[in-house]
Amino acid sequence: MQFGLSESQEFLRDSARKFFAGECPSAEMRRLMETDTAYDAALWSKLTDQGYTGIIFPEAYGGVGLGKVELMLLMEEAGRALLPGPFFSTVILAGSLLEAVGTPAQKKQYLAPICRGEVRAAVAILEAEASWNPADLQLSATNRKLTGTKFFVSDAAVADFILVMTRNGVFVVDRKAPGLHISPMSGMDLTRKLYVVEFANTPAEEIGGDADLTDPFDIATAALCAELVGGMQRTLEITVEYAKTRKQFGKPIGMFQAVQHQCADMYLETESSRSAVYYAGWALEENAPDATTAVSIAKMYASDAARTVGNRGIQIHGGMGFTWENDLHLYYRRAKSSETAFGDATFHRERIASLVVDSIAVLGEACVAANPAIRKREKNCP
Amino acid sequence: MDLSLTAEESAFRDQLRAWLASNVPKDWSEWREKPMEESYPYLRAWQRKLQEGRWAAVSWPQEYGGRSATLMQQALFWEEMARVDAPPMANSLGLGLIGPTIIACGTESQKKRYIPKILSAEEIWCQGFSEPNAGSDLAGLQTEAHVEGDHYIVNGQKVWTSYGWVGDWCELVVRTDSAAAKHKGLSVLLVDMKSPGVEVRPLRQMTGESEFNELFFRDVRVPVENVLGKVNDGWNVAMSTLMYERGAYGARLHLTFKRYITRLIELARKTKHHGRVAAQDPLIRQKLAQCSAEIEIMRFNQMRAFSRISATGVPGPEGSIQKIFWSELNQRLQQIAQELLGAYGQLLGDDPLAIDKGIWAYAYLRSRGNTIEAGTSEVQRNIIGHFVLGLPRSY
Numbered sequence: 001m002q003f004g005l006s007e008s009q010e011f012l013r014d015s016a017r018k019f020f021a022g023e024c025p026s027a028e029m030r031r032l033m034e035t036d037t038a039y040d041a042a043l044w045s046k047l048t049d050q051g052y053t054g055i056i057f058p059e060a061y062g063g064v065g066l067g068k069v070e071l072m073l074l075m076e077e078a079g080r081a082l083l084p085g086p087f088f089s090t091v092i093l094a095g096s097l098l099e100a101v102g103t104p105a106q107k108k109q110y111l112a113p114i115c116r117g118e119v120r121a122a123v124a125i126l127e128a129e130a131s132w133n134p135a136d137l138q139l140s141a142t143n144r145k146l147t148g149t150k151f152f153v154s155d156a157a158v159a160d161f162i163l164v165m166t167r168n169g170v171f172v173v174d175r176k177a178p179g180l181h182i183s184p185m186s187g188m189d190l191t192r193k194l195y196v197v198e199f200a201n202t203p204a205e206e207i208g209g210d211a212d213l214t215d216p217f218d219i220a221t222a223a224l225c226a227e228l229v230g231g232m233q234r235t236l237e238i239t240v241e242y243a244k245t246r247k248q249f250g251k252p253i254g255m256f257q258a259v260q261h262q263c264a265d266m267y268l269e270t271e272s273s274r275s276a277v278y279y280a281g282w283a284l285e286e287n288a289p290d291a292t293t294a295v296s297i298a299k300m301y302a303s304d305a306a307r308t309v310g311n312r313g314i315q316i317h318g319g320m321g322f323t324w325e326n327d328l329h330l331y332y333r334r335a336k337s338s339e340t341a342f343g344d345a346t347f348h349r350e351r352i353a354s355l356v357v358d359s360i361a362v363l364g365e366a367c368v369a370a371n372p373a374i375r376k377r378e379k380n381c382p
Numbered sequence: 383m384d385l386s387l388t389a390e391e392s393a394f395r396d397q398l399r400a401w402l403a404s405n406v407p408k409d410w411s412e413w414r415e416k417p418m419e420e421s422y423p424y425l426r427a428w429q430r431k432l433q434e435g436r437w438a439a440v441s442w443p444q445e446y447g448g449r450s451a452t453l454m455q456q457a458l459f460w461e462e463m464a465r466v467d468a469p470p471m472a473n474s475l476g477l478g479l480i481g482p483t484i485i486a487c488g489t490e491s492q493k494k495r496y497i498p499k500i501l502s503a504e505e506i507w508c509q510g511f512s513e514p515n516a517g518s519d520l521a522g523l524q525t526e527a528h529v530e531g532d533h534y535i536v537n538g539q540k541v542w543t544s545y546g547w548v549g550d551w552c553e554l555v556v557r558t559d560s561a562a563a564k565h566k567g568l569s570v571l572l573v574d575m576k577s578p579g580v581e582v583r584p585l586r587q588m589t590g591e592s593e594f595n596e597l598f599f600r601d602v603r604v605p606v607e608n609v610l611g612k613v614n615d616g617w618n619v620a621m622s623t624l625m626y627e628r629g630a631y632g633a634r635l636h637l638t639f640k641r642y643i644t645r646l647i648e649l650a651r652k653t654k655h656h657g658r659v660a661a662q663d664p665l666i667r668q669k670l671a672q673c674s675a676e677i678e679i680m681r682f683n684q685m686r687a688f689s690r691i692s693a694t695g696v697p698g699p700e701g702s703i704q705k706i707f708w709s710e711l712n713q714r715l716q717q718i719a720q721e722l723l724g725a726y727g728q729l730l731g732d733d734p735l736a737i738d739k740g741i742w743a744y745a746y747l748r749s750r751g752n753t754i755e756a757g758t759s760e761v762q763r764n765i766i767g768h769f770v771l772g773l774p775r776s777y
Binding site for chain 2: 001002003004005006009069240243244251252254255256257260261263264265267268271272275276278279282286293294296297300301346349350352353356357358
């Protein structure tokens with residue numbers, strides 16, 4: 001058993017870190033977040049050259065064929081850089097969905113161009129109710145036409161096609177399709193733009209058939225957590241650096257335990273999130289029986305931890321942490337949008353409850369005890 | 383990253399499983415609730431049996447009676463022990479902390495003298511580290527020893543000594559040079575607890591039991607050859623002992639916690655809470671889920687730490703997050719148990735209506751000590767701040 005990174009995994013992580021530091025430093029990230037779509041064609045082609053747009057997909061479709069643990073490492077670095085634009089929407093979300101449900105022909109038509117870096121894509125999930133429970137979806141396709149509205153669709157404005165979750169399957173809509181209308185929402189995370197996507201008798205092609213969507217959404221959820229880990233790590237580093245240099249009362253503030261202990265907790269929360277994400281990546285890669293639980297554990301923990309780490313980091317910076325020029329609020333904003341995306345901690349706790357609390361085999365069940373020492377240590381005792 | 387067991391690891395586990403299947407005592411549950419004074423001969427016998435199968439100290443080198451087990455194998459060992467609900471070993475400090483320190487720092491004749499009887503539980507060991515005025519600031523300890531002829535004369539007081547009441551020998555940290563800087567003037571002595579001038583008193587803790595003792599030393603004579611390591615190098619010897627404290631032992635904690643949460647979930651499925659089956663109450667579900675998830679994360683953190691230690695050879699200061707994590711988690715877990723059990727949760731073992739023989743009331747109180755023992759949460763956070771994150775020392 002070896003729960004550390006292999007040499008090639010470390011190499012991937014280090015080269016990704018170097019890549020993002022060079023191609024998407026803070027100044028570039030801030031320039032992009034001020035644009036309408038946060039998308040940059042030049043950056044995209046560099047991501048493609050690195051093989052990142054096809055990272056986990058089969059070589060048959062132009063992908064690189066790496067595993068989910070490698071994906072977690074890449075997303076951690078992307079999160080550390082707050083990579084703006086449609087990388088997550090296109091590669092992780094749309095890509096995984098297509099790989100899971102597409103027919104071979106559809107993969108060739110839609111997934112291969114993603115791997116080759118030729119297209120951007122979005123996935124439309126939430127509706128007015130903003131529920132992450134698939135059972136709450138209302139939109140359905142009639143004669144391969146869609147009419148209705150999707151909300152909170154990341155990166156829809158730069159998407160060449162949009163995958164749409166409906167009651168009767170996954171459909172793909174071309175950006176030029178008649179009756180498609182895309183309008184911006186004004187979200188807190190400036191690096192990942194949100195849109196309302198309306199369909200009015202819009203033609204759509206069904207992707208695959210009745211496939212289980214758990215897997216692609218689990219991959220996307222875990223990848224989102226990996227981004228959060230990268231953001232937490234960066235927040236921790238910025239904060240520790242500040243605590244070492246900022247002086248008050250004649251000493252670095254990091255010498256005060258009230259500050260130091262907050263930093264220690266940031267470290268604990270970041271490392272624990274990372275452990276959960278790596279495990280989820282491994283469990284997904286190996287199709288482990290607890291993969292879905294592991295993803296929920298990671299999402300539950302990282303959703304809360306990212307917010308808490310952000311809170312502590314900003315608090316330690318004092319007034320400086322509350323300024324626009326400091327990057328911490330950008331991580332804080334991302335942490336909030338990612339916290340709600342794919343279900344917040346409460347949502348995933350309930351999912352864990354249904355997987356764990358409801359599944360423990362209770363011998364004989366029943367016995368809704370009115371104590372007497374749990375009716376002499378259970379049995380059925382009605 | 384590969385979380386499946388290697389062939390060697392599976393072989394080790396299978397061999398242990400087979401051995402445990404035919405050797406683990408079946409009647410431990412009858413002894414578990416009894417005071418340790420009563421069950422101690424039972425625990426000694428169990429350790430002897432384990433060592434007959436060469437299982438008492440798997441981490442020790444082969445030549446000293448162990449199996450030179452890797453850290454992963456040690457973790458597997460504790461997991462398997464927990465899985466079959468094996469009793470603890472009588473000489474747990476001797477096996478876990480003091481034996482390894484003697485192997486690492488002792489002379490050949492010390493090893494020959496002490497090691498076999500640690501393994502056989504013939505001589506039980508305790509640790510004389512903390513003092514009334516030296517807890518977190520251990521290096522500030524005041525128990526002093528000076529040489530008279532071929533003996534040290536020891537005077538002072540120790541506190542929070544586990545197994546003091548049954549200890550035959552004590553790994554005692556004393557000040558041998560009061561002029562030196564506080565970390566520099568310490569030495570470790572191996573002290574026969576039957577020496578004249580040693581007094582052991584029980585220390586009653588908030589749970590009502592006495593897991594710990596106070597030790598008093600009045601002009602106790604210790605032969606000079608009983609110094610462990612070099613004179614005045616006691617700080618490093620003591621620190622190497624404390625490092626073992628964070629070893630693979632933690633591997634069984636997640637199984638202990640898992641047993642707790644599994645039992646709580648069973649109880650939640652069978653009892654009512656605010657008028658409905660507790661397991662259907664959304665708030666209870668949230669709390670049980672949070673807790674189960676954190677127990678898993680504790681396991682993931684541990685697995686990562688073991689891999690890191692296996693690669694680097696030393697348990698680093700990162701181990702402090704484990705201590706913070708498990709101790710705070712157990713306190714949250716016990717609070718959830720109390721909420722779930724409601725008024726019944728407070729009942730102690732001697733009450734006929736107590737659930738599970740009162741373990742929940744006991745565990746709630748006992749968990750309060752978790753964030754204090756083996757290095758307080760505050761000290762652990764100092765360690766992370768200074769040694770991991772590189773922040774300036776705060777004290």
